[in-house]
Amino acid sequence: MINKILNYFLLKNTLFLKIILVFTLPALGMLYFSTVLVYEKVQTLNEVKNVQKNIDYTLISQKLIHSLQLERGMSAIYINSKKNIKQLNQQKAFVNKAYENYLNKTLNLKLNSKTIEKIKDIKLKLYKLEPIRQSVLNVNRNEVGLIFQEYTHIINYLINSLTSIKPVNSATSFNNRFSYLVNLLVLKENMSIQRGIIAMAIASNKIEQKTLNELQKNSVLEQENIKQFLVKASNEEVERLNTLLNLNETKKINEIKNSLLNNKIPTDITVKKWWEIASVKIEALSDIYNFVVLQTSKYSKSLQTEAYMAQIFSLAFLLVSFLTLISLFFVLRSIVSNEQKSFNKIKKQQEVYKLLNKTNKFLIKINDEKELFSEICKLIYENKNMSFGFIYKIKRHNNFKLIAQEGELKDILNEKFRREEKRDNLVKKVLEINNNVIVNDYEEENISLLNDVATTYDIKSAAAFAIKKFKKIDAVLVLYSNEKEFFDEEIEILFGKMINDMSHTLERIEYEKTRKEQEDELRLASYAFESNEPMIITDKDTFIINANNAFCKVMGYSKNDVIGRRPSMFKSKHQDKEFYNKLWYDLTKNGSWSGEIYNTKKDKQKIPLRSTITAIKDNEGLVTHYLGQYIDISEQIDKQKVLEYQATHDNLTGLPNRLLLLDRIEHAITKTIRHDIVGGLIFIDLDNFKQINDTLGHDVGDKLLFAVAQKLKESIRQEDTIARIGGDEFIVLVDCIGSNSDEAKENLSNLAQKIKESLNSIEYIDGHKNISTPSIGVTLFKDSSVTARDIIKQADTAMYAAKKQGKNSVEFFN
Incomplete structure (x- = not known):
């Protein structure tokens, strides 16, 4: 229809054609130009926004670099003097906090891919920081230069990451400022390295x-970076630098350096x-750095303001162009449109309003879905x-039910739906697109199953509406009219309101049905809840709303003590934060969690429980409550601990046995x-023990063994292990006896002599003179080239060598 009208005006009315050409072409040109302009301004604004991101990244990087520089210097001083450990530890904490801040902020900055790759490298380098810190505590003065280089390597990675920041095309002044910001950072690093090197030299006097x-090298680089800064910086920034740098302090630094x-x-x-003199200069460099960053940030904001204003102007121009074109289209539409006849339209709407009024009257009272659908079909028929x-009612397993006034058309539809289910039809289309489907003219559109009988039954147009229940299609209402284009926009809206009312009624019916079912379920659940199994129920925010008598009895609380509080009130220190994080992860992901948990009773005693926690969800899958079920497993845990102890410890002395020793x-x-590091193992065999057993009896022998165990405990460190592996054979395991073989051998030899003297101090056993002495074999280990059994065998071999030397002696495995 529209095509016919346009053809008439465009071909037969040349004046109308000229009007279109005069108005449309300039408007389209304006729209195209304004669109290009907006695109350019958006691109410019995005680039300018990158300026602030770059500034933010330099700030967080500088804070981390500054913290690492202080830790580097303090570590070097500590290695040389072994003093100020408290100050060093405080600085480590500052570095950790600066690194955490660095990670959090870089995550939100959305930097370019090259910088992100640099940040990943920095993370890898900072993973090595903890081993470096451990080395600081253990290395000697000769290795201080190596530690200093390790810190410097990490700092250089951070500084280099700034060079990966791309220049901003539309901000040349910012790019220049950013380059000498990097110069300042490198200059500060040069001075920090000099501070550390000179401090180490003064401390070691060499x-x-x-x-x-x-x-x-750093002195040369320092001069070069100062030169670069002075060339690029503004007069104000240069004056600021000269003001902050104290000439006397600078002169003193140069004298010491020279x-x-x-x-x-x-x-x-x-x-x-x-350190104080050098730090004054470094702090001055930090101040000028912050000043330059502040100036750059102000410049960035002015750039953004300019870019925003340009974008607003271009958008306004685009809006004006668009409104001009739209206005022109409305004018043309008024020219080419014929006046619509409103009488039939109003009369048609009145008939539909009557249908809606009748529908609303019974929707309020009705409580049955079947009755609702039947009544709707009856009103449509009238x-x-x-x-x-x-109405096409959707049922389970792709089944359906057809609800309509009885008659020939209903029988035809039923047959066609079952026989021609794969053919396109109105119902199928609604289910596919999840929206209404309108057929304005049966002569032009072939989408209905009744196309072949449309003329017979006076069907000229049709509409299909999705009847939803809880946002899902529950049924489809299909209407056929005896007028072409009956279902215009207004009629579709009116029927849409009726469908809305039907959906609300269906949901109300379903809610009422669900409510009754839930009441029955709750009534049954209340009987199950008060069982012998301890249980609690919380709301979605984990506040306890009920606890049964069995739970209160096990935990020692009354119901009033726990209602309104969270289950965390029972938490013990037996399980760490990671355990509870894993519990909540499983509960959130799977909807339930099962496992052993240790809670604290009201009397502060710890109780092990086998627990199952279940998330209770509503029809939409949202959590409404949590149910906790528990079983007291204290008795099983106690039995298990006794069995584990008996399997790994000697009954007489209470020391670890061979099984536990091999594991350690x-x-x-x-x-x-x-x-x-180097570990060591000491094998002790009691000389003349058999003679004591044979002459004085096994009771005296057992007392000697117990006394030996006590003496060994007094001779070693708390972290070392003593084990009894045979009748009169003991082993002492020292897992860290030195950082190298020579140091370890000396320390282990001293420990073995101490053990020998301690055991020889046992002069009497139960009133009898002790004739037993220790023969001791010693061996070292530092890698996995030998097994645990091999290490014991080596120490055993050394012990036999000690016996051959005349007993009561110490021998190393060769």
Whole structure:
């Protein structure tokens, strides 16, 4: 129809064609130009926003770099002096906090991919920070330079990450400022390295050639970066730098540095005094850095303001162009549109209103779905504008039920739905698109199953509406009219209101049905809840709303004590935060959790429980309550602990037996590999023990063994292990006896002599003179090249060598 009208005006009315050309083409040109302009301004604004992101990244990076520089210097001083550990630990905490802040903020900045890759590298480097810190506590002065380099390597990675930030095309001034911000950071790092090198030299009263070369290199780089900054910076920033840098302090720093470059260690200054002088200069560099960042941030904001204003202007221009074009289309529409006849339309709407009024009267009272659908079909049949109407009720397993006034058309539809289920039809279309379907003219559209009988039954147009229940399609209402284009927009809206009212009624019926079912379920659940099994129920926020008598009896609380509180009131320290995080993860993901949990009773006693926690959800899958079910397993746990202890300990002395010892040796081997340390094992055999047993009896022998166990406990550290592996054979496991073989051998030899003297101090046993002495075999281990059994065998071999030396002696395995 519209095509016919347009053809008429465009071909037969040349004036109308000229009007279209005069108005439409310029409007389209304006719209195209304004669209391009808006696109350019959006691109510019996005680039300018990157300026602030870059500034934010330099700020968080500088804070982390500054913290690492302080830790590096303090670590170097500590290695040389073994003092100020408390200050060093505080600085470590500051670094950890700065690193956490760095990670959190970089996650939200949405930086470019190259910078993100750099940040990933930085994370990998900072994973190595903890081993470096451990090394600081253990290394000697000779290795301080290596530790210093490790810190410097990490700091350089952070500084280098700034070079990966892409320049902003539309902000040349910012790019220049950003480059000398990096110069300032490098300059500050140069000065920080000099502070550390000179502090180490003063502390140790010597400087190696390698360190001297590093100092020379940093001095050159310092001058170069100062030069770069002075060339690029504004006059205000240069004056700020000159104001902050104290000439006397700078002169003193240069004198000390030049003295060292001439291979002379200054004797008139302490490490503390040097640290204070150097830190003044570094803090001055930090202040000028912050000042430059502030100036750059102000510049960034002005750039953003300009970009926003440009974008607003371009958007306004686009809006004006668009409104102009829309207005033109409305004018053209008024020219080409014929006046619509309103009388039939109003009359048609009145008939539909009558249908809606009748529907609303019985919807309020009705409480049955079947009765609702039947009544709707009856009212449709009575409407003179309707040829026919039916409701397609969706059932389970792809089944359906057809509800309509009895007659020939109902029988035809039933047959066609079952026989031609794969053919396109109105119902199928509604289910596919989840929306209404309108057929304005049966002569032009072939989508209904009744197309072939449309003329016979005076069907000229049709509409299908989805009847939803809880946002899901429950049924489809299909209407047939004896007028073409009967279902216009207004009529569709009116029927849409009727469908809405039907949906609310269906939901009300379903709610009432569900409510009755829930009441029955709750009544049954109340009997199950008061069983012998301890149970609690919480709301969705985990506040306890009920607890049965069995639970109160097990935990020692009354029901009033626990209602309104959270189950965390029962939490014990037996299980850590990670355990509870895992519990909630499983509960959230799977809807339930089962396992053993340790709670605290009212009398503060810890109680082990086998627990099942279940999330109770509503029809929409949202959690409404949590149900906790418990079984007291204290008795089983106690029995298990006794059996475990008996299986791994000696009955007489209470010491670990061979089984437990082998397990601890395996752990010790792993520890030596991980921390690059040396472990040791001492094998003790009591000389003349058989003679004591034979002459004085086994009771005296047992008392001797018990006394030996006590003496061994007094001789070793708390973290070491003593085990009895045979009648008169004992083993002492020391998993960390030194950082290298020589140190370990010396320490283990001293410990073995101490044990020997301690056991020889047992002069009498139960009033009898003790004639037993220890023969001791010693061996070292530092890697996995030997097994736990091999290590015991080595110490055993050394013990037999000690016996051959005349007993009461100590021998190392060779």
